[in-house]
Amino acid sequence: MKITIIDYGMGNIKSIIGALKYLEVKDITVSSNLSEIASADKLILPGVGSFPMAMTNIIKLNIDKYLEEAVIINKKPILGICLGMQLMGVSSSENVFCNGLGFIQGINREFNNSNLKVPHIGFNQIDIVKNSILFQDLDNFSDFYFVHSYQMTSDDNINQSICHYGHDFIASYEKGNIAGVQFHPELSQTNGLKLLNNFIKYF
């Protein structure tokens, strides 16, 4: 099993590598090269930080084109984590309007309830609303670690699980070979390790 973690210069990749090693993935690569993306069995799109800055880096490195080929044409399994999950959506209104990769019909917006503390930080419970590969063997309302100020919603019913903070938003989606989680499985103790293991083995 070869997993390539897409490197576009943002986010703590070390904890994802640590979790994959712990789960005994033999071949882990961190790269933005076409050949490393094309030769991987599965891809992880990580990310923490600003959406517009991430898209700028991705386009500069041609990663949008490489991913289009790997994910849309060749149907390689991909897991987006946190900002990576949001980047696969259509757009974000973070600071300015910005187009995403557009693999998923999701729109990212800021939490806009003035009574809420933003960012949404900490473990929160997940409501699994559809049969899910990622949540296999995990109970409904399991706890996962979130840290984000923007959240994804969709008119397209893509949500596999939802989370509630002020209102409901998409905690995860699974559409064919494309999956995304708003929370950080690599920072969610044994619950997160189980979910990553499900991605590695079954997705």
Added chain:
Amino acid sequence: MLRKRLIFTLIYNNGFFTQSRNFRLQKVGDIGWLEKNYGFKDLAFSLDELIVLNASREDKDIMGFAEILSRLVEDVFIPICAGGGLRCMKDAEILFANGADKIILNTAIYENKNLVVDFIKRYGSQSIVASVDYKKNDVFLRNGTKKIDIKLPDYMDYIDSLGVGEVYLNSMDNDGTGFGYDIETSKKVANNISMPLIIAGGAGNENHLLKGLMTEQIDAVATANLFNFIGNGLPRARQSIISNNGNIALWQ
């Protein structure tokens, strides 16, 4: 439902982890000692988050600290916040590259606003924690050695305007006493800010942790008390908080 958090703060000082009492540091052991005697990696399974502070007072050796950090967080699957004496973007880069998910800033919050703004721009507000050391209504910088002219409520307004992600509020009077948190001041501060609040300073037993977590305005409790909570103290405290209906995460 959003859970509250139980956080451990490890205080590092020139090669050793220390116990702090009213900001006087007492050497406890190095990383080998921590791993050998306390099975730190197992212990992390009782925590929601780990903060690692570099409190070295003379020469802040960021590279040495980063090496320890990197070793410490291997096989630890919770968010890691690290900091202490960060002076430039490069310092932050080193910590993020060695396992930090967030950085914690104290003196720079007041003395180097431009740097804080740059950190927020680069890493996002959710990655930046503002640490505040206070005594009554006074705020102190540089490991509690330098008092500033701004009083605590005004200082919190200032922090709220910066756009950092969280506040770590540490009572210097209660620090290391084991007598419990300063809940009253914490509540007042929480009502003044729009981001999550972590309180620290004074927890001596699991009831103190529980009392903090049961306070509506407080999002997380932290303890740096190596003596009271290392060993089976933390797993026991977590279990006790859960059986007393404290709102913290459950893991399968």
